[in-house]
Amino acid sequence: MKNQHSNHLIQLTLATFFISTSGALGKFIDMPTPVIIWWRCILGGLFLFTFCSYKKINLKIYSKRDLLQIIISGLLMGAHWITYFYALKLSNVALGMLSLFAYPILTALLEPLFIKVKFDPIYIVLGFMVLLGIYILAPEFNLESSYVQGVLFGLLSALFYALRNILSKKLTNIYNGTSIMLYQVIVLSAVLMPALFYLDTSGIKTQFPYVIMLALVTTAIGHTMLVNSLKHFSVSTASIINSTQPIFGIIIAFLFLNEIPTLNTFLGGSLILATVIIESVRSRNK
Secondary structure, three states: HHHHHHHHHHHHHHHHHHHHHHHHHHHHHOHHHHHHHHHHHHHHHHHHHHHHHHHHOOOOOOOOHHHHHHHHHHHHHHHHHHHHHHHHHHHHHHHHHHHOOOOOHHHHHHHHHHHOOOOHHHHHOOOOOHHHHHHHOOOHHHHHHHHHHHHHHHHHHEEEEEEEHHHHHHOOOOOHHHHHHHHHHHHHHHOOOOOHHHHOOHHHHHHHHHHHHHHHHHHHHHHHHHHHHHHOOOOOHHHHHHHHHHHHHHHHHHHOOOOOOHHHHHHHHHHHHHHHHHHHHHHHHH
């Protein structure tokens, strides 16, 4: 049993690493955000559909209620991605990613309202530890600064992300995680289609390799692994462990975008990482 738990924990950590590549890619890709997200969905959807066909995963939707939940979860995922990418564009990878990580405490507060799980007060403590880490990492705020706007978009993205994960958790009881991710990108690609007619799409000629990486590594692999992990962890537990994303993202941004982390980055990042270690031990001993 403990070996199985370790394997599930490793898969969740890998999913977190793959998803963390979205920070550097979202900052680097030079196209309008809705266009980036549309290409991400279309290419990611192709990868996911190929995988589902290869594995013979059933793609049937069993009820209108499930279809409604899939549509809503897809819209929430789109809202999360778009506001997150605006946060990255307005600030930097470190601040954009870290402001998103108010979502564990939001998840802990919201999950008992949607799913029959017992509220655990320790999630409040861990969530505040994450917020303290973000406070240490954040630069001095100026209300007219684009950095503040980036933080606000990041916090809004956190709310959408928490709600999407909670709804996806309910769907994993019925559907395969890969099929759920496929449904969500199909919904979002349809909704964002009009953006192609109103925004500049010419940048895809030079940005295509990076968009493919965003679609395959971040979306098709990372998010599918995350959704699958919800079968083995509560959404709150997955959220806390997922808080290593900024650590990975800051390292990737340093290596590829030359964004140099400050002492505060290391201090705040260490505090966030401490919450992950605490929750990993707690979830293993349950």
